[in-house]
Amino acid sequence: MAGVELLDIVKRFKNETVLEGVTLTVAEGETLVLFGPSGAGKTVLLRLIAGVVEPDGGTVRLDGRDMRDVPPELRNIGMAFQNFALFPHMNAFDNIASPLAARRKTAERVSEGVERVARLLKIDQVLTHRPRALSNGQKQRTALARALAASPSLLLLDDPLRNVDAKLRFEMRLELPRLLAAEGATTLYVTQDYKEAMALADRIAVMFRGRIAQLGSPAEVYLSPASLEIARLFGDPAINVLDVTPEQDSQGPFVRLSRLRAPIDPGLHHAVGKDCSLGLRPEAIRFVGGETTGAIPVTIEAETPLNEKIVTLVTTARGREILVSRPSGEPGPAQGQAHIAVDSAHALLFDRRTGLRIEPSRDDADVRGAAA
Amino acid sequence: MSEATLSLEGVSKVYNPGSAQAVQAVIDLDMQVTAGEIVALLGSSGCGKTSTLRMIAGFEEVSDGTIRLKEREIHRLSPARRNVAMAFEGYSLYPPLTVRDNIAFALKSARLSRDEIARRVAEVAHLLEIEDILGRYPSSISGGQQQRASLGRALVRDAHLHLLDEPMGQLEPQLRALLRGRIKHYIKERGMTAILVTHDQTEANALADRIAVMEGGVLQQFATPAALKDRPANLFTGTFIGEPPMNVFLAEVGAENGSLRLRLGDDAELTYAVTAFEEVVRSRLLERGRIAIGVRPHAVRLVEQGVPAHVAANQWLGDQSHIAAEFAGGLLVAVEHHRAPVRPGERIGVTFAPEDLHFFDVESGVAVSHGGRPA
Amino acid sequence: MEHTSTAERILRGIAIGAVVLFFIFPIFWILLMSFQTNETILRNPPSIAFVPTISNYVALLTGRLETAAGTLDISFMQNLKNSVILSVSSVAVALLLGVPAAYAFARHRFRGSEDIAFTLLSFRFAPPLLIVLPLALYFQDVGLADTYIGLIWVYQLICLPLILWIVRGYFEDIPADVEYAYRIAGHSWFATFRKIALPLAGPGIAAAGLLAFIFAWNNFVFALVLGSADKQPVTVGALAFVTASGIQFGQIAAAIVLSIAPTLALAIYAQRYLVEGLSLGAVKG
Structure with missing residues (x-):
């Protein structure tokens, strides 16, 4: 049985349509991340499921039950908000206890329940504090504990890590999957951070714009994005995009990069002659010696350390800007002239007009499997 | 000025x-x-x-x-x-x-x-x-x-x-x-x-x-x-700067037959040739006895014959994998710049090169040494 | 180390002193007057030195006013009692009706909600006398004239819009997510109203209630037209001091002191709570 079923959900605010027919099924126990830029409709969708916002069209089913006219308090949901939304006049204990109290548990069961999640989230030391006396990290954990306290069948987490610092965000990112797996709840998680999503x-x-543009595993979305728009959202620094028009010769289809022939996936022969964009991930480009075949000469513009990577901005002879990333600790040129090698056979090709990815055709027997 | x-x-x-x-x-x-x-x-x-x-x-x-x-x-x-x-x-x-x-x-x-x-x-x-x-x-x-x-x-x-x-x-x-x-x-x-x-x-x-x-x-x-x-001048900057944050473990320092031993929790032990550290660093470490060791996640090497650790999570982010492993009584985070094939529950071995080690005073948190040289 | 120099500090002290004097002086002067007889008050030239007397207060409390023209019965204590009954009941009724209404206006955008809210506010625009005169005729017919209930009803014209509009703002300041969180936790909307909205808007509700109380207490026209002597509050009752033989300044002063005492006490008592609430640190969490 599916945990959550959304059928053709439509939502308008005044004249603006924020959700345009969203259909989505989340399996029981699954963690599904809603990812996209702000204004895409992620948060509204979450609120519709919670029942605090009414859809203008479509059906929400939880555990197979139609949720029309079911108020939020009867949906057995736990939710954590981006701004925590703790009750400021209650201490952490009472905040976490509120879902248990609502389910008319005895005082003993309530404090058992609170202590269980408080220990799990390491906030058992601060249960008597009011929200204003808590650090940001403790607030975030309290909000999460409140969502988990009554072991709801569905967890809605609305960008819960957005307002905590990098260190804490990283720790929670490691911790959350185990926590969610242990709770066994179906989870819908909203985020704008692609690392969190993956x-x-x-x-x-x-x-995007009130619609689901792609639904798939992290590997599918990263390696086979449905459109350039999606490809640009995954990866830091973002994917390099070069305008190309594929050509073909006796050896198969290719594109020209700085006048050099760069072969592309043989299955892309149907893209020949089209105006296309070539997507090259910064980590798929390497610095090489000048004698390497197919090496493209570039000028190094700037080098920036980015967490565990070093990102280099280079320009080609034609002035195109390309970002190259390599693990920090790996040597590379810091200035002057250099050469880069591009794994064009695994590059992504997009239709420049529609922005959609052009998939290699698979009817040729000799075509290798697509990148995924 | x-x-x-x-x-x-x-x-x-x-x-x-x-x-x-x-x-x-x-x-x-x-x-x-x-x-x-x-x-x-x-x-x-x-x-x-x-x-x-x-x-x-x-x-x-x-x-x-x-x-x-x-x-x-x-x-x-x-x-x-x-x-x-x-x-x-x-x-x-x-x-x-x-x-x-x-x-x-x-x-x-x-x-x-x-x-x-x-x-x-x-x-x-x-x-x-x-x-x-x-x-x-x-x-x-x-x-x-x-x-x-x-x-x-x-x-x-x-x-x-x-x-x-x-x-x-x-x-x-x-x-x-x-x-x-x-x-x-x-x-x-x-x-x-x-x-x-x-x-x-x-x-x-x-x-x-x-x-x-x-x-x-x-x-x-x-x-x-x-x-x-x-x-990093102290433990605070060490762990604050860097994403994912620096791994920190407490160790007992001992010297024996030309090697320096760092005994971590849970019987995990690191051994280095004394020559890996400058004389003044060695004496500072030995004189303290207990020391905080910091290692950046990208400096953690996964090798067959390293100190044993158990994988708790492996998160692939497209261009790198973040691996968390139970190690020396704590959680160790490693970054691999490819899609690492390890799974939760698996046993792996880890080592740290001496030039990647940062030492901090346990009480004050002030840096003692970076990469074998005095701080 | 403070940067302000000594001269600056002295100047600041003087400035604050001047402002305080300006606002406090009338109240202080009335307090002095209330302990003087009419003769000492009216002597020329005026003097600050006098022999204090409590005769004004005695007269008010016993209800017997000795004047040069003879003894006059005044019902000040009855007026004071009326003031208390009218103001307290009016504010209570207005809170009972206004707070839930304010919540509805703040949280639910139903059709015509803005129009209804504005209509309620517009009651405050009309000159009270214009409303009260026709109302007096109706009240005669339905038997509400000269009753507490009738007066409390009319007092809603003052209290209800005030409470509705002030409290609505406080409800709107509570992040909707906090209320959503409580409902999703499994509580009904009514529990959410009682356990989240009311406590968080509490200081605002108290402030609005206090303000409404002061307006109700100081009202003059409604009771003048719609009530007879035994239902009239102190504001109207004070007219009795304007006697045929002259104005009884001493008693008026004493009456003022007695009538502002409850509001002043209430305001001082509530002050700390109000300031804390009005800064709204609590909701921001």
Whole structure:
């Protein structure tokens, strides 16, 4: 039985349509991440499921039950908000206890329940504090504990790590999957951080302008993005995009990069002659010696350390800007002239007009499997 | 010394002095910013970075100490007389003016020619991608747009010093990444001096020449991004800078037959040739007996015959994998720059090269050694 | 180290002193007057020195006013009692009706909600006399004239819009997410109203209630037209001091002192709570 079923959900605010027919099924126990830029409709979708916002069209089913006219308090949901939404006049204990108290548990069961999640989230020392006396990290954990306290069948987490510092965000990113697996709840998780999405998701639903643009595993979304728009959202630094028009010769289809022939996936022969964009991930480009075949000469513009990577901005002879990334600690040129090698056979090709990815055709027997 | 454009000497800030709720927000801060430099004040909320910025801008009185800008004592002057431009975290645009007029406001007061104003506004609007909203009013644009307009209003001005308070906090990650590079270029091209307050180390690293790490009102370290990473002054900066954060373990130090032994929790032990560490480092380690070891996640090597660890999680982020493993009674994080094939529950071996080890004093947290050389 | 110099501190002290004097002086002067007889008050030239007397207070409390023209019965204590009954009941009724209404207006955008809210506010625009005169005729017919209930009803014209509009603002300041969080936790909307909205808007409700109380207490016209002597509050009752043989300044002063005492006491008692609430630090969490 599916945990959550959404059928053709439509939502308008005044004249603006924020959700345009969203259909989505989340399996029981699955963690599904809703990912997309702000204004895509992720948060509204979460609120519709929670029942605090009414859809203008479509059906929400939880555990197979139609949720029309079911108020939020009867949906057995736990939710954590981006701004925590703790009750400021209650201490952490009472905040976490509120879902248990609502389910009319005895005082003993309530404090058992609170202590269980408080220990799990390491906030058992601060239960008597009011929210204003808590650090940001403790607030975030309290909010999460409140969502988990009554062991709800569905967890809605609305960008819960957005307002905590990098260190804490990283720790929670490691901790959350285990926590969610232990609770066994179906989880819908909203985020704008692609790393969070990839680390936590069983499946990612990428949303743009009120629609789901792609639904798939982290590997599918990263390696085979449905459109250039999606490809640009995954990866830091973002994917390099070069305008190309594929050509063909006796050896198969290719594109020209700085006048050099760069072969592309043989299955892409149907893209020949089209205006296309070539997507090259910064980590798929390497610095090489000048004598390497197919090496492209470039000028190094700037080098920036980015966490565990070094990102180099280079320009080609034609002035195209390309970002190259390599693990920090790996040597590379810091200035002057250099050469780069591009694994064009695994590059992504997009139709420049529609922005959609052009998939290699698979009817040729000799075509290698697509990147995925 | 005469090079310093801005100098803070013994600057302190106490809120509610003398009362029971007295709060020491900034304690005895000394800092010199050179002309043309971009400096980031980095720390978590409540570390004193915003108080420092507001004291420089003149919105907050200095409780003690001196602030000089271009050889002139400014800490008693009103904000308007300090020749400082500021972009606010909370936007603070003038509601009755369009975005264009908001950005042009200070230029008009400075009596610049109409053409010059138009040129500069267009330039900064192009830089921040707000050309399409120049004619709109602040109430009709999004939070991110308001923030960019506020940033534009500060950047467009001529001032001795530009102060930017969390200038990109409301922007989306993609836009933020794009604007970082552009803003740095804009500031550098004009030789402006800027101080940026942020809690985001990626932003500080990308924009700043030097970063001042603050915690508890105290300046922990003031250095280049590379130096902060390679030579953290103490355990706080060590674990604060770097994403994922540095791994830290406590160890008992022992020496035996030409090797140095570091005994960690859960019977895990690291052994190194004594020659891997300089003489003075060895003696400092041995004299302490107990020491805190820091290792950056990307420096953790996964090898067959290393010290055993058990994989707890493996998260693949596209261009790298973050692996968390139970090790020496704690959790060890390793970064691999490919899709690592290990699964939770699996046993792996880990080693650390001596040049990747940082040692810190257990009590004070002060750095003892980096990569075998004294700190 | 403080930057302010000694001169600056002295100047600041003088400035604050001047402001305080300006506001406090009338109250202080009335307090002095209330302890003087009419003769000492009216002597020329005026003098600050006098022999204090409590005769004014005695007269008010016993209800017997000795004047040069003879003894006059005044019902000040009855007026004071009426003031208390009218103001307290009016504010109570207005809170009972206004707070839930304010919540509805703040949280639910139903059709015509803005119009209804504005209509309620517009009651405050009309000159009270214009409303009260026709109302007096109706009240005669339905038997509400000269009753507490009738007066309390009319007092809603003052109290209800005030409470509705102030409290609505406080409800709107509570982040909706905090209420959503409580409902999703499993509580009904009514529990959410009682356990989240009411406590968080509490200081605002108290402030609005206090303000409404002061307006109700100081009302003059409604009771003048719609009530007879035994239902009239102190504001109207004070007219009795304007006697045929002259104005009884001493008693008026004493009456003022007695009638502002409850509101003043209430305001001082509530002050700390109000300031804390009005700064709204609590909701921001």
